[in-house]
Amino acid sequence: MQRSERRICTKKGRKHASICLSASSNLLVKFHHSVKTGLPLWLLGFGMDRLRTDMNRLLALLFHQGVLDEQFLQLQQLQDETSPNFVSEVVTIYFRESEKLLRNLRELLSDREFSDYRRMGIHLNQFMGSSSSIGAKRVRNVCAAFRAASEQNNRLGCFHALELLEHEYCYLKNKLHEFFQVEQQRVMAAGVRYPIQN
Amino acid sequence: MENGLVPSRSDMFPAGLRVLVVDDDPTWLKILEKMLKKCSYEVTTCCLATDALDMLRKRKEGFDIVISDVNMPDMDGFKLLEHVGLEMNLPVIMMSVDGEINRVMKGVLHGACDYLLKPIRMKELQNIWQHVVRKKIHEVKDLETHEGSESIQKMRNGLDAFDDSHLLAGGDLASARRRKDLEYHGLDDQDFSDSSAAKKARVVWSIDLHQKFVSAVNHIGLDKVGPKKILDLMNVPWLTRENVASHLQKYRLYLSRLQKQNEPSFGATTQPDFSSMDPSSSFNIQSSTVMHQNNSASCSFGYFGKNMLVQDVSPEVQEVSSKVPFLPVTKSRKALTVDVPYMQKMDNGSRIELANSSGSGKKIKYTLFEPSQPTTPQQHSWGGASPMIQFTKQPKEEQSPPRYPSCQKQHIQADPIKPASSVNFGTSTSEADKVGPSEMKPWRTVYGNSHVRTVSPTSHTVKAQTNAVSAEIFDCMSTSIISPSTKCHSFDQFLNSNLGTQQLNFVSGPILVSPHEDVQLCSLQDHAYVENVGLNNLEFSDYLGPELITDIPSHLNDGLRFNSDYLFDSIEYSTIAEGLFIT
Numbered sequence: 190m191q192r193s194e195r196r197i198c199t200k201k202g203r204k205h206a207s208i209c210l211s212a213s214s215n216l217l218v219k220f221h222h223s224v225k226t227g228l229p230l231w232l233l234g235f236g237m238d239r240l241r242t243d244m245n246r247l248l249a250l251l252f253h254q255g256v257l258d259e260q261f262l263q264l265q266q267l268q269d270e271t272s273p274n275f276v277s278e279v280v281t282i283y284f285r286e287s288e289k290l291l292r293n294l295r296e297l298l299s300d301r302e303f304s305d306y307r308r309m310g311i312h313l314n315q316f317m318g319s320s321s322s323i324g325a326k327r328v329r330n331v332c333a334a335f336r337a338a339s340e341q342n343n344r345l346g347c348f349h350a351l352e353l354l355e356h357e358y359c360y361l362k363n364k365l366h367e368f369f370q371v372e373q374q375r376v377m378a379a380g381v382r383y384p385i386q387n
Numbered sequence: 388m389e390n391g392l393v394p395s396r397s398d399m400f401p402a403g404l405r406v407l408v409v410d411d412d413p414t415w416l417k418i419l420e421k422m423l424k425k426c427s428y429e430v431t432t433c434c435l436a437t438d439a440l441d442m443l444r445k446r447k448e449g450f451d452i453v454i455s456d457v458n459m460p461d462m463d464g465f466k467l468l469e470h471v472g473l474e475m476n477l478p479v480i481m482m483s484v485d486g487e488i489n490r491v492m493k494g495v496l497h498g499a500c501d502y503l504l505k506p507i508r509m510k511e512l513q514n515i516w517q518h519v520v521r522k523k524i525h526e527v528k529d530l531e532t533h534e535g536s537e538s539i540q541k542m543r544n545g546l547d548a549f550d551d552s553h554l555l556a557g558g559d560l561a562s563a564r565r566r567k568d569l570e571y572h573g574l575d576d577q578d579f580s581d582s583s584a585a586k587k588a589r590v591v592w593s594i595d596l597h598q599k600f601v602s603a604v605n606h607i608g609l610d611k612v613g614p615k616k617i618l619d620l621m622n623v624p625w626l627t628r629e630n631v632a633s634h635l636q637k638y639r640l641y642l643s644r645l646q647k648q649n650e651p652s653f654g655a656t657t658q659p660d661f662s663s664m665d666p667s668s669s670f671n672i673q674s675s676t677v678m679h680q681n682n683s684a685s686c687s688f689g690y691f692g693k694n695m696l697v698q699d700v701s702p703e704v705q706e707v708s709s710k711v712p713f714l715p716v717t718k719s720r721k722a723l724t725v726d727v728p729y730m731q732k733m734d735n736g737s738r739i740e741l742a743n744s745s746g747s748g749k750k751i752k753y754t755l756f757e758p759s760q761p762t763t764p765q766q767h768s769w770g771g772a773s774p775m776i777q778f779t780k781q782p783k784e785e786q787s788p789p790r791y792p793s794c795q796k797q798h799i800q801a802d803p804i805k806p807a808s809s810v811n812f813g814t815s816t817s818e819a820d821k822v823g824p825s826e827m828k829p830w831r832t833v834y835g836n837s838h839v840r841t842v843s844p845t846s847h848t849v850k851a852q853t854n855a856v857s858a859e860i861f862d863c864m865s866t867s868i869i870s871p872s873t874k875c876h877s878f879d880q881f882l883n884s885n886l887g888t889q890q891l892n893f894v895s896g897p898i899l900v901s902p903h904e905d906v907q908l909c910s911l912q913d914h915a916y917v918e919n920v921g922l923n924n925l926e927f928s929d930y931l932g933p934e935l936i937t938d939i940p941s942h943l944n945d946g947l948r949f950n951s952d953y954l955f956d957s958i959e960y961s962t963i964a965e966g967l968f969i970t
Binding site: 263264275279282283311315317318322323324 | 413415425456505509
């Protein structure tokens with residue numbers, strides 16, 4: 190752990206490592222545990238409560254980081270028996286739309302003769318709207334910055350903003366995938382009984 | 388809303404409110420649908436404004452309220468707003484992520500009942516029924532001005548019913564009474580040419596009537612004019628003072644609007660107050676011949692869209708005619724539903740000459756004044772529509788290869804196509820007027836289809852060899868255009884491909900391992916996939932010390948942009964990911 194701390198001298202490394210280190214320090218021991226047995230944790234009998242805690246912890250982390258905001262909670266509240274996978278469905282649609290938009294943005298910027306900042310602004314507005322729908326706060330903020338750069342016709346600024354946007358989006362996507370997988374586990378674990386209990 | 392026709396709905400009001408949601412963003416459509424269903428409303432969703440208009444026209448009484456986004460590709464939300472207010476007279480709520488004051492003002496001026504900012508909370512949607520009720524009350528109030536005092540009494544009774552719990556029932560009652568009163572007072576001599584409001588009686592200001600009005604006003608002199616004087620001069624028996632008063636108010640505003648050509652400052656005017664006698668307007672009133680000046684600030688006129696009175700809109704005709712190259716083009720294309728109702732409305736009086744742009748003589752045309760709005764926004768919508776064409780074209784390309792392994796190649800193939808299309812549509816918007824309409828339809832269907840088709844979710848299982856996948860990824864990496872979507876698709880492939888490889892190590896491979904890949908893959912930029920291929924093949928039973936990982940990218944890292952900083956990001960993520968599964 191020490192070496193990794195030392196190596197995180199760059200801006201990007203620092204940004205992520207600082208977030209990750211704080212949460213991971215007490216979890217390394219547990220990592221060892223699962224790794225030694227080679228069994229997935231939920232089969233080790235850690236149970237549903239643990240999984241729920243995991244989910245909550247992940248969510249808390251994302252809230253703390255500002256990746257998600259309360260709109261995500263609104264989505265969760267909308268989920269009920271009639272639509273048990275509501276949040277995951279909405280997020281899937283969001284990913285699909287966002288990838289389209291990101292592709293468009295990248296193509297626009299890749300064009301050497303690019304000058305249609307207004308169209309870029311339109312895409313960005315759409316992206317902002319979508320991101321606000323699931324509560325993707327950081328993505329939305331980067332979109333706003335991106336839009337500001339495009340309003341100033343600042344091509345370089347747009348490039349940087351796009352990089353950052355893609356980065357934020359991927360991070361969000363990762364985390365949400367994790368979240369849904371834990372949720373899936375929880376649903377599965379709810380129907381399974383383990384002989385080994387902790 | 389017919390009285391007694393749908394008793395169950397009015398009993399449980401506001402539940403069962405029929406809402407039409409229009410938004411091009413499918414995420415929001417789904418969320419809003421769910422939220423509105425939770426409020427016990429009947430929801431219909433629509434991602435295209437043109438489809439929404441069709442739906443509204445087909446089912447004239449089928450909806451109670453419309454919620455629409457402002458920025459939509461095929462039609463500007465404000466234009467939709469105007470049309471709905473014009474034809475169906477339904478309350479419309481606008482939504483946008485953009486809360487800038489001028490946008491909100493524009494919404495208000497175009498007649499929106501409300502303007503919601505995204506993200507929208509459910510509690511904001513719970514109260515939308517108030518707009519339906521309010522609109523009904525205003526309709527009743529309109530008729531109060533047209534009828535005598537005895538009918539007002541009946542209206543009051545109807546309005547008292549509003550105060551009871553059966554609000555909608557009261558509204559129904561009032562509208563039913565209103566209809567009866569109309570028949571009673573024999574207002575058949577009036578022109579009920581407004582097709583959308585058969586149940587409402589309007590003082591229809593026919594051309595002759597307005598001409599009388601204007602001549603009376605001119606005779607008296609605009610400064611000294613008052614409703615009573617005009618009424619006396621006009622010598623029209625059935626016209627009431629209130630009618631004249633409100634008409635005068637509008638006329639004054641209309642004149643001032645002509646003056647202030649591009650100033651939307653008179654949006655500050657208050658709600659038309661039918662009971663106010665002398666509108667204490669502070670506008671500069673010039674002579675009535677001014678009305679032929681071109682005027683683009685039609686918004687304030689449109690603001691009074693709630694008013695049932697029909698107004699003279701000849702300056703708007705002038706506006707229209709001044710944009711002759713624009714309108715006839717659009718007029719001829721029936722694909723533009725935007726124009727069709729406008730033309731219909733104009734043709735109501737069947738005395739409109741659109742192409743007439745002469746400034747001489749007063750051309751008093753008979754039509755509703757609401758159409759004054761579409762003229763200017765129409766142009767704006769084209770500006771907005773044409774760039775969207777580029778956007779709508781894209782779904783076409785991505786929809787054709789539904790399966791994942793070929794997806795990446797497709798993206799790259801699509802790229803050469805797109806610059807060509809962008810050249811097409813990059814031409815000036817003046818051409819878009821002509822190009823736009825004909826192109827719109829195919830794009831629209833494509834765009835619409837893209838929403839209908841279900842793209843396979845990111846987590847579908849693709850059995851692919853890791854090596855083959857990585858080879859493919861490398862191929863794609865070598866091309867210059869690597870889109871983030873490509874990246875994310877490929878990470879999905881990793882996700883799924885590693886299901887096979889990692890299952891040997893773990894009993895439940897997919898769940899624990901894949902987030903690991905996710906984290907590594909997507910936290911890094913384009914070229915960092917190379918690193919992750921190596922990582923995936925590691926034995927996870929050993930603790931992944933930093934030392935181990937740094938060795939791998941050294942031979943994989945050929946000219947990659949990223950240094951080991953990103954590597955450590957991935958390590959941190961991996962520990963986090965693992966850690967989160969441990970309690």
